[in-house]
Amino acid sequence: xxxxxxxxxxxxxxxxIMVASALVSAFALNEFLIPAxxxxxxxxxxxxxxxxxxxGIGFQINTGYYILxxxxxxxxxxxxxxxxxxxxxxxxxxxxxSAAAVVLPVVNIAHNPLLxxxxxxxxxxxxxxITMRYGFSTGGFDIIVLVxxxxxxRTVGSLMFLINFAIILMSGVLFSWENALFTIISIxxxxxxxxxxxxxxxxxxxxxxxxxxEAVAKAIQTAIxxxxxxxxSHGGYSGQPNATLMVVLSRYxxxxxxxxxxxxxxxxxxxxxxxxxxxxxxxxxxQQAEQRKSLQN
Numbered sequence: 001x002x003x004x005x006x007x008x009x010x011x012x013x014x015x016x017i018m019v020a021s022a023l024v025s026a027f028a029l030n031e032f033l034i035p036a037x038x039x040x041x042x043x044x045x046x047x048x049x050x051x052x053x054x055x056g057i058g059f060q061i062n063t064g065y066y067i068l069x070x071x072x073x074x075x076x077x078x079x080x081x082x083x084x085x086x087x088x089x090x091x092x093x094x095x096x097x098s099a100a101a102v103v104l105p106v107v108n109i110a111h112n113p114l115l116x117x118x119x120x121x122x123x124x125x126x127x128x129x130i131t132m133r134y135g136f137s138t139g140g141f142d143i144i145v146l147v148x149x150x151x152x153x154r155t156v157g158s159l160m161f162l163i164n165f166a167i168i169l170m171s172g173v174l175f176s177w178e179n180a181l182f183t184i185i186s187i188x189x190x191x192x193x194x195x196x197x198x199x200x201x202x203x204x205x206x207x208x209x210x211x212x213x214e215a216v217a218k219a220i221q222t223a224i225x226x227x228x229x230x231x232x233s234h235g236g237y238s239g240q241p242n243a244t245l246m247v248v249l250s251r252y253x254x255x256x257x258x259x260x261x262x263x264x265x266x267x268x269x270x271x272x273x274x275x276x277x278x279x280x281x282x283x284x285x286x287q288q289a290e291q292r293k294s295l296q297n
Contacts, residue, residue, distance in 0.1 A: 036116025043140030094139030125193025
């Protein structure tokens with residue numbers, strides 16, 4: 001569904017993702033994390049801490065209002081660093097999340113703090129991951145993390161865990177270290193789910209054996225704008241000459257590469273390998289977009 005070609009259908013699908021993400025995130029907050037006194041990551045976690053601290057002194061403001069309040073200044077960062085469309089969609093998602101958190105009742109479903117932390121973290125990660133997969137975010141710290149991802153190249157999940165370490169300390173100092181331990185479980189489960197769903201940072205190496213090297217290489221470069229290394233080879237069984245192509249790409253580009261190769265040479269053999277790390281030039285999405293613009297001009 002991430003490759004919908006019709007712009008109107010693609011936008012409608014993104015609206016569905018917005019609503020789904022908001023409902024999942026609010027459900028995780030109100031039904032698992034808040035009843036378990038376990039804190040989520042990012043703005044949601046800060047909102048929970050303020051809600052819990054205010055509740056202790058008789059000053060209660062729903063977490064949904066805190067979420068909306070903190071998203072306003074962070075949206076300005078996204079506006080200048082990540083683009084207007086991205087920021088607008090992320091802010092709408094944050095607004096829907098805050099509204100859902102206000103409307104949904106707080107009910108203890110798990111009746112166990114460990115289960116509440118685990119399932120709350122998993123659902124929170126799902127809510128964040130699906131938005132990032134389709135080109136926006138849930139707002140809040142997600143925007144800060146995506147800016148840092150572009151600058152550092154680290155995975156979204158690892159950056160989230162580093163930023164959320166402050167929330168873990170706050171939960172331990174203000175409430176109890178048992179709360180902090182459950183918060184670690186929640187945030188870890190959330191970041192793992194984000195990395196599982198949001199796969200742009202994961203790199204792969206495609207080894208392609210074909211008899212139509214030039215045509216396949218051109219199709220790949222048109223589809224995903226990646227460099228292709230071509231080496232002459234021959235079949236060990238057939239003895240026939242062929243070529244072996246090597247391409248390093250992100251997991252998010254895998255579908256487009258496979259489609260381009262199969263449409264050009266349906267007899268081509270494709271072997272996909274996990275890539276631990278790369279050095280040298282590897283264009284990210286922003287650099288690819290700039291390169292496409294320069295080629296069009």
